[in-house]
Amino acid sequence: MKKKSSGNLPQALFSGFAGSIVLTLLHENARHIAPEIAPRMDILGMRALRKILDKADAPQPDRDTLFNVTMASDILTNGLYYSFIGSGKGVWQRGALLGLAAGVGGVVLPGPLGLGEAPSNRTPQTKLMTVAWYLVGGLAAAGASRLWSKARK
Template sequence: MSKIKNLVAGLAGAIALNVLHESLKKKSPDMPRVDLLGEDALQKALHYFGADIQSKENLYQATLAGDIIGNTLYYSLIGAGNPKYLWPKVAMMGLSAGIGAVTLPEPMGLDPEPVAKNNQVKTLTIGYYLLGAVVTGLALTLMKKT
């Protein structure tokens, strides 16, 4: 698959992940808040370089943009290599991203609570990233037929 098609499919997966998250994040206190984790990570990275983002809205927008770009690049890797292994890569990369989102914040010095405060939130967080990978796989499959 071409790199452009991989990026387009990765963007589809990243958008699906973010639409799901944004749609559900305030429905219940037991929903993942990937946005809060991202804001914490961005502020800490900026603070390391002696900067920060004061405006809550600007922080949210910068985090969302970074999330879409990062997930697009990550999910685009699903299309690399032998297409015979597309669906195993979808499962592996989706689960890896979700499990990483749940398990890596604390060792990275971030607050894990927004994505790992209980088993429901952990499971949904993993499911969100798996959904993004599945959408990427579907997009790649559809583009292969054209």
């Protein structure tokens, strides 16, 4: 098996952050368009951040600051996650698999993590949108990786 060179790191990061931005845009637009059914991953993120700050005995930020830090954290962590899609052969499959895994995790994990289930699990449509949007993010990252490869040729 051919070892991947470290020259693929910028491509992986670029494509990962492209997928993350697509995912964030989907979530943010949908919560304004269809607030009754749209997944609210922002709420889950803010709850998680409040829990972390509470455990660290750190001061709790105001709601606007909390939201902004959560959005930045979401873009960073999702971008790093999607960067594992990488480049080369199988990029579309990796994008689909990592996207689906993140989407299923977004539906299944919040309850056991003590973050509540309603933001991603409220209705069947909410669950479907959660999984679908993470899948779209993974495929967007794969597409960005392919575009990078074509641009380099």
